[in-house]
């Protein structure tokens with residue numbers, strides 16, 4: 224996860240009004256969980272449900288990191304796969320962060336089971352939408368080409384986020400398609416540059432990343 228993505232998650236969580244929960248699918252050792260929880264703390268203080276099998280040594284690391292960040296009061300770890308757990312979760316969601324399974328069918332299942340719980344005006348954010356086929360296709364098909372999202376944004380390196388609405392406007396759809404084009408250009412451009420020249424010089428890379436922000 225890039226600094227830009229960490230900051231975007233923090234800001235999204237901070238912007239939540241507290242009308243619904245914050246749900247994270249895929250926690251690993253807790254980096255994104257902490258961004259969400261710190262953002263929530265600075266805002267309305269909504270609970271963060273951190274769904275992951277939380278298997279093996281990683282759950283110990285997760286718990287240690289959450290305690291070290293001082294956010295254990297806001298974080299509820301859920302040791303489960305996200306798809307079956309959706310059937311047991313009956314609260315409204317104001318921010319949904321999807322970063323669990325990355326196979327297309329499973330990302331679709333996450334999207335289909337969890338986005339109906341997201342409130343009107345709530346945020347859906349999806350990780351790995353630049354170079355990873357499953358999340359990339361879901362972001363393109365179900366957010367950026369959808370009639371039910373507005374204020375879409377691409378955050379470098381690979382996050383797509385947008386607000387859920389009952390019906391978006393023509394202007395919203397144009398903006399979403401613009402973000403889609405920007406994301407795909409960034410993804411193919413950066414992959415090509417890496418292949419041709421190895422790592423980009425740091426100042427050039429920084430400029431490219433800033434440009435993506437300025438262009439939205």
Ligand SMILES: C[S@@+](CC[C@H](N)C(=O)[O-])C[C@H]1O[C@@H](n2cnc3c(N)ncnc32)[C@H](O)[C@@H]1O
Pocket residue numbers: 224248249250251252253254255256274275276277303304305306322323324325329
């Ligand atoms: C890329 S890591 C998450 C990284 C984390 N969001 C971060 O940025 O710090 C993916 C995580 O998803 C979890 N995962 C995989 N399939 C899942 C599923 N079906 N339901 C919930 N979590 C899943 C894995 O155990 C792994 O910890």
